[in-house]
Amino acid sequence: MNFNLTQNWAGTWVTNYDFQAKKFGSHTVTLQRQLHDWRAIFGFTQAPNGNFAFNFFIALNAEPDLKFNYDRSTYRPIVR
Numbered sequence: 001m002n003f004n005l006t007q008n009w010a011g012t013w014v015t016n017y018d019f020q021a022k023k024f025g026s027h028t029v030t031l032q033r034q035l036h037d038w039r040a041i042f043g044f045t046q047a048p049n050g051n052f053a054f055n056f057f058i059a060l061n062a063e064p065d066l067k068f069n070y071d072r073s074t075y076r077p078i079v080r
Contacts (some may be wrong), residue, residue: 008034037061050074 001013010032016025030043043055053073060066 005031010034 003011005011012030014028018025025048026046028043028045030041033040038058038060040058041055045053051074053071056070058068
């Protein structure tokens with residue numbers, strides 16, 4: 001699902017549903033902000049096993065090679 005919150009804010013939500021297990025699987029939420037000369041993207045992903053990732057990206061429109069990228073994620077081993 002894509003949606004515009006305002007003229008400069010956009011969002012995306014992606015998920016899946018397991019009909020056999022009757023529960024949602026992974027979720028991904030992304031927010032994007034467009035300003036005069038730069039854009040920023042914030043992302044959050046959660047896997048069915050509880051692992052998650054957070055992403056932040058910011059870049060100048062005129063100089064896309066000049067950017068900042070931040071990624072953080074967890075890893076939870078499967079316990080049997």
